[in-house]
Amino acid sequence: MLHRLGYRQFFPGETWEVVPKLDDVQIAIDKRESPSFQARRIWYNWGLWGYNDEPYRQWCQRNRAIKGFDLNSGHAYEGIIAANRAEFDKHPEYFALVQGERKLRPDVKFCISNAELRKLVVAHAQRTFQANPQLDSISMDPSDGGNWCECEECRKVGSVSNRVVTLANDVAVGINDLKLGPKYVGMYAYNQHSAPPTIKVHPNVIPSATTAFIGGGFSFDQVVRGWQAQGARMGVYDYLSVVDWDWNLPRGGSGSRPAQLAKFLPDIHAKGVRFYDAESGDCWGPCGLGYYFASRVLWDVAEAERLDAILEDFLDKAFADAKVPMKEFYRLINLDTQRRPPADLLGRMYRQLAAARAATTNPKVLERIDHLTLYTRHAELYHAFANGGGSKDDVARHAYRMRKTMMVHSYGLWARLISQQAALTPNHPLKNEEPFSREELVHILAEGIKKQQPVDPGFEGKEYSRQLVPAAAALKLANVPQGRFPTAAQDHQQYFIWVPEKAGSVDLSIAVQKRWVNRLPKVSLFSPLEVTLNAVATDDSYQPDGVERVIKLKTPYAGLHRVETWDGGDYTHIKWPAAMPVTIESGIDSPDVTSHFRGAWTMYFYVPKGTKVVGGWASRIANWAPRISGSLIDPDGKPVIDFGKVEEGWFAATVAAEQAGKLWKFENSQGQRLLMTVPPYLARSTEELLLPEEVVAADRP
Numbered sequence: 001m002l003h004r005l006g007y008r009q010f011f012p013g014e015t016w017e018v019v020p021k022l023d024d025v026q027i028a029i030d031k032r033e034s035p036s037f038q039a040r041r042i043w044y045n046w047g048l049w050g051y052n053d054e055p056y057r058q059w060c061q062r063n064r065a066i067k068g069f070d071l072n073s074g075h076a077y078e079g080i081i082a083a084n085r086a087e088f089d090k091h092p093e094y095f096a097l098v099q100g101e102r103k104l105r106p107d108v109k110f111c112i113s114n115a116e117l118r119k120l121v122v123a124h125a126q127r128t129f130q131a132n133p134q135l136d137s138i139s140m141d142p143s144d145g146g147n148w149c150e151c152e153e154c155r156k157v158g159s160v161s162n163r164v165v166t167l168a169n170d171v172a173v174g175i176n177d178l179k180l181g182p183k184y185v186g187m188y189a190y191n192q193h194s195a196p197p198t199i200k201v202h203p204n205v206i207p208s209a210t211t212a213f214i215g216g217g218f219s220f221d222q223v224v225r226g227w228q229a230q231g232a233r234m235g236v237y238d239y240l241s242v243v244d245w246d247w248n249l250p251r252g253g254s255g256s257r258p259a260q261l262a263k264f265l266p267d268i269h270a271k272g273v274r275f276y277d278a279e280s281g282d283c284w285g286p287c288g289l290g291y292y293f294a295s296r297v298l299w300d301v302a303e304a305e306r307l308d309a310i311l312e313d314f315l316d317k318a319f320a321d322a323k324v325p326m327k328e329f330y331r332l333i334n335l336d337t338q339r340r341p342p343a344d345l346l347g348r349m350y351r352q353l354a355a356a357r358a359a360t361t362n363p364k365v366l367e368r369i370d371h372l373t374l375y376t377r378h379a380e381l382y383h384a385f386a387n388g389g390g391s392k393d394d395v396a397r398h399a400y401r402m403r404k405t406m407m408v409h410s411y412g413l414w415a416r417l418i419s420q421q422a423a424l425t426p427n428h429p430l431k432n433e434e435p436f437s438r439e440e441l442v443h444i445l446a447e448g449i450k451k452q453q454p455v456d457p458g459f460e461g462k463e464y465s466r467q468l469v470p471a472a473a474a475l476k477l478a479n480v481p482q483g484r485f486p487t488a489a490q491d492h493q494q495y496f497i498w499v500p501e502k503a504g505s506v507d508l509s510i511a512v513q514k515r516w517v518n519r520l521p522k523v524s525l526f527s528p529l530e531v532t533l534n535a536v537a538t539d540d541s542y543q544p545d546g547v548e549r550v551i552k553l554k555t556p557y558a559g560l561h562r563v564e565t566w567d568g569g570d571y572t573h574i575k576w577p578a579a580m581p582v583t584i585e586s587g588i589d590s591p592d593v594t595s596h597f598r599g600a601w602t603m604y605f606y607v608p609k610g611t612k613v614v615g616g617w618a619s620r621i622a623n624w625a626p627r628i629s630g631s632l633i634d635p636d637g638k639p640v641i642d643f644g645k646v647e648e649g650w651f652a653a654t655v656a657a658e659q660a661g662k663l664w665k666f667e668n669s670q671g672q673r674l675l676m677t678v679p680p681y682l683a684r685s686t687e688e689l690l691l692p693e694e695v696v697a698a699d700r701p
Contacts, residue, residue: 006020036269043280094117097154105147106145107145129183168202185206193215208236216520241253253283266301283409325355348454353373376448467560483602496560523564535564586675651673
């Protein structure tokens with residue numbers, strides 16, 4: 001009712017509470033509502049300092065982002081052992097057999113084939129509900145990581161997912177035998193138990209598919225559909241912000257991209273998902289609009305179609321006279337899809353904040369602008385640190401002083417940048433309790449405008465097809481010294497290759513270096529001639545053990561193919577057949593391009609005739625990665641750009657007429673180079689280069 005009268009709690013805290021002044025309060029309602037999602041939780045990871053507990057609780061309550069149904073799904077095996085330690089001490093056979101031993105170890109697992117172990121866990125769950133009959137559910141999710149039982153009987157139970165479901169099913173039966181009303185078992189579909197089971201899931205077992213750490217080479221949609229095929233009613237465990245993934249930067253986590261949420265939340269609802277749990281952060285600067293929008297959609301999924309209207313309502317009520325510049329500010333940090341170097345983005349943000357301050361005298365609006373000014377300064381300090389021009393101490397010091405604005409997840413930043421112990425130390429030298437003065441805020445804004453300048457990339461991008469053909473002979477390209485692919489490519493790699501007529505197969509030597517083991521590795525071969533769009537060949541017989549194996553991928557087609565590898569974060573190294581063209585796509589819209597550019601690399605690209613500028617985007621593979629480095633080399637062997645001397649962002653090099661129609665080179669590079677004015681295809685040599693057929697046709701002598 002208060003929402004209908006104009007009341008809003010956009011973000012936590014009094015600063016972001018909007019209470020309308022109404023002389024005559026009247027309302028007529030005849031409305032019955034029920035939530036689209038039965039559980040709606042947006043929660044903070046990495047802990048808090050306490051000042052934000054009550055504001056956060058109020059925000060959740062006032063925006064209906066609460067657990068209407070309390071689905072417990074966290075890692076549970078360690079807790080079960082701790083609560084029943086005496087029994088486990090007497091029965092080591094309850095522990096998983098790993099390398100011939102049954103013992104308490106990190107990531108401890110159960111010997112789930114042991115019927116007595118399952119009885120113990122069922123009894124533990126029954127005692128929990130008898131002591132707490134108000135509980136809706138209990139978690140039976142495994143401890144994190146590996147160490148699954150290697151005994152013969154567990155092998156007979158089947159996959160890791162089958163084992164997890166076997167125990168969860170027994171518990172579901174046991175807790176409902178108590179006749180305390182319907183009780184449920186929560187768990188994740190995650191990591192090594194992402195893969196759908198081959199056995200039926202008890203109707204009172206609710207798995208939540210995670211949107212990251214998906215094992216087994218499955219997509220998120222395949223996980224959801226596969227578990228549902230076994231009778232599971234599904235939840236989703238999402239990651240709206242993880243501090244050491246996005247560092248609370250603009251458009252960093254999915255919580256800072258409301259347009260993405262406008263698609264994702266209705267999509268999972270249409271798939272039958274009714275439980276939503278989102279790991280997030282106390283970072284209302286970049287994610288506040290996304291969190292607020294998500295709370296509206298989780299209650300009523302039809303609200304997803306009203307993103308523009310909800311944004312307008314937010315801007316009207318939160319910023320009033322300053323609405324116009326703040327609309328552009330939020331477009332930049334939440335809705336803009338243009339890649340921008342930090343100086344460009346920060347310069348534009350500071351200028352919109354200055355324009356907003358000049359447009360209003362409302363004290364509450366000015367206070368909100370101050371909060372966002374401090375947030376922008378955080379983004380500036382972090383980018384300076386990440387690019388070698390500042391320190392993590394600067395980031396931590398600022399994050400602590402601004403912590404009560406709740407614009408950044410200050411505790412999480414401290415825990416990851418300094419240490420968790422430092423975060424818990426009361427009188428740490430980087431902790432300053434003094435609030436920011438008006439003079440400091442004015443100085444931050446003025447210096448930000450002075451130092452951070454919006455830029456024009458100086459070129460317009462071009463689009464090229466993915467209809468690739470061998471280029472060396474057709475374009476009479478000169479031979480060049482052999483380059484190299486990135487040394488530590490991982491997770492999801494894609495290569496375009498050319499299969500000779502009547503070859504019948506592609507023979508690859510593959511070795512996977514063990515690193516994370518989030519999923520077992522898999523390689524697939526695709527052909528555009530395959531009308532089903534399915535892979536023409538797939539192999540997942542190899543292991544992440546560093547051993548080189550020869551994999552034969554059969555194909556009935558010749559010509560262009562695409563090879564995809566998945567390894568879940570391990571390092572996949574491929575030795576390609578001699579003289580086979582092998583090319584990496586590296587454009588501004590190329591899928592999963594970050595996976596390729598881990599480690600040092602040297603590769604060539606083609607500059608078509610008539611090209612005036614080689615332009616693109618240079619960046620690290622992630623916010624935590626090393627600085628970009630390397631050189632752009634022209635066809636005469638002359639270095640044109642030293643990437644070690646520039647920050648992330650657009651790059652451009654002028655092309656002389658005689659330098660077009662030739663190969664250029666990225667040499668000794670770290671990080672991504674996303675080409676925008678020339679065909680975005682990189683290869684180690686002339687012979688390996690594939691190019692769009694329209695480019696080859698146009699430039700053929």
